[in-house]
Amino acid sequence: MKQADFWILAPLVLGLGVIQVACVNTEPVTTVEKPSVVPAQTASVDDKWLPLAKDKLHDVDGLRDPGNPGFQLHQEPREELSKLPANKARPVINAFGGSPGLMVSKADNLVDWVQAITSGAIRPRRNIATGTGIEVEPPVMDMDILLNPNGSMPPVRFPHRAHTMWLACANCHPAIFIPQKGANPIRMYKILEGEQCGICHSAVAFSLTECSRCHSVQRIPSSLVNPSANKGGGIP
Amino acid sequence: MIDKVPLPSWMAILILSTTLITPAWAEYADVVINKRAEQAGMRPVIFPHWFHRIRFTCNVCHNDEGFKMKVGANNITMAELVDGKFCGMCHNNENKIAWSLDRCDMCHSGLPGLSSGIQRGDPTRGPGYK
Numbered sequence: 430m431k432q433a434d435f436w437i438l439a440p441l442v443l444g445l446g447v448i449q450v451a452c453v454n455t456e457p458v459t460t461v462e463k464p465s466v467v468p469a470q471t472a473s474v475d476d477k478w479l480p481l482a483k484d485k486l487h488d489v490d491g492l493r494d495p496g497n498p499g500f501q502l503h504q505e506p507r508e509e510l511s512k513l514p515a516n517k518a519r520p521v522i523n524a525f526g527g528s529p530g531l532m533v534s535k536a537d538n539l540v541d542w543v544q545a546i547t548s549g550a551i552r553p554r555r556n557i558a559t560g561t562g563i564e565v566e567p568p569v570m571d572m573d574i575l576l577n578p579n580g581s582m583p584p585v586r587f588p589h590r591a592h593t594m595w596l597a598c599a600n601c602h603p604a605i606f607i608p609q610k611g612a613n614p615i616r617m618y619k620i621l622e623g624e625q626c627g628i629c630h631s632a633v634a635f636s637l638t639e640c641s642r643c644h645s646v647q648r649i650p651s652s653l654v655n656p657s658a659n660k661g662g663g664i665p
Numbered sequence: 666m667i668d669k670v671p672l673p674s675w676m677a678i679l680i681l682s683t684t685l686i687t688p689a690w691a692e693y694a695d696v697v698i699n700k701r702a703e704q705a706g707m708r709p710v711i712f713p714h715w716f717h718r719i720r721f722t723c724n725v726c727h728n729d730e731g732f733k734m735k736v737g738a739n740n741i742t743m744a745e746l747v748d749g750k751f752c753g754m755c756h757n758n759e760n761k762i763a764w765s766l767d768r769c770d771m772c773h774s775g776l777p778g779l780s781s782g783i784q785r786g787d788p789t790r791g792p793g794y795k
Contacts, residue, residue, distance in 0.1 A: 478692070481691075481692075492691045492695070492697065492711060492775060492776065492779065492784065493691075493711060493774055493775060493776065494708055494774060494775060494776045494777070497708060497770050497773075497774045498770050499768060499769070499770025499771040499772075499773075499774055500770070500774055502771065503713075503771075503774070504716060506692040506713075506715055506716075509715075509716070509719060510692075510715060513719075537693060538692060538693045538694070538715045540715075542718070551719050551720075553718060553719060553720055553721050553722045554720060554721050554722070554725060555721075555722045555724065555725065556725065557721075557725055557754060557755065557760070557762060567722075567724050594722070595718075595722045595723050595724070596722070596723050596724050596727075597724035597728065599724075599728065599729070600723065600724060600727055600728075600734075628734055629734070632694065632783050633694040633714050633718075633723075633783070
């Protein structure tokens with residue numbers, strides 16, 4: 430591409446992307462154009478998963494090569510994902526004050542993957558045998574750990590069960606987390622930089638914008654735990 | 666002729682295209698792997714997490730023998746795949762878990778020039794990611 434072409438095309442493509450993303454994400458589902466292949470009865474659900482681009486014009490992020498013969502064989506995400514338990518709208522915690530609302534995360538394949546397993550909708554294999562070294566099924570362990578941040582954020586309940594349904598202990602211990610309560614200084618800024626919980630969350634597991642899915646524990650007002658703490662008449 | 670058009674033509678194209686085109690994109694957590702592929706004359710690889718996690722839990726791929734959970738941290742070559750490592754654990758002719766390595770196009774499906782990375786995560790990552 431000539432450089433001049435680039436400077437004409439770049440803003441165009443960028444603008445296109447931004448506007449389309451904006452359209453899809455903010456408008457009610459019904460205004461999104463329906464791909465002609467979608468059968469009528471499932472259309473409203475299916476609109477949520479955008480089709481994989483089958484040609485260059487439609488491809489917002491320009492990922493797949495339409496000239497590739499194998500390409501047409503790839504499965505459309507909506508064909509399988511629309512059958513799985515949908516991710517729920519969850520309260521958004523507004524860190525800057527103001528009223529919290531309900532929001533469905535745009536990421537996370539729009540699927541609640543924990544529900545997908547516990548409801549039996551999917552049964553992913555936990556091992557593959559025959560000489561691969563992955564013959565053992567990792568154990569599922571039910572142990573919640575309460576991580577209590579300083580400040581005003583609700584405490585975090587870390588569920589081992591939801592994680593060990595998907596992962597082996599060795600995926601986290603000891604490289605990411607020392608298996609001892611309180612031994613890991615977990616910090617939100619590190620998580621947001623893609624460390625600690627952020628290695629998986631916002632990459633493959635549900636997105637970090639779903640604050641309340643981690644910060645899920647109601648802080649008990651200190652006045653209830655220890656009535657004498659409220660003597661000053663402050664806000665409980 | 667051109668000055669009779671009330672809008673610059675690129676704007677007209679923009680408006681037209683946004684109303685006519687159904688957008689399409691990669692699914693959340695699709696991974697582009699292009700550490701060696703393009704240098705060796707192949708299209709970049711696109712790996713769909715969503716498709717595989719319906720069928721396998723994470724530990725099946727992310728373990729000592731398999732993929733490190735970091736794009737670019739794995740030295741994947743076709744020789745190793747043929748050896749039964751990485752994608753070759755399943756995509757082979759022996760244990761019949763998935764179609765074999767001769768279907769190059771299924772994996773090498775990206776446009777030239779892509780850089781390795783995970784797609785469509787929410788942009789919550791702070792500075793210094795990767």
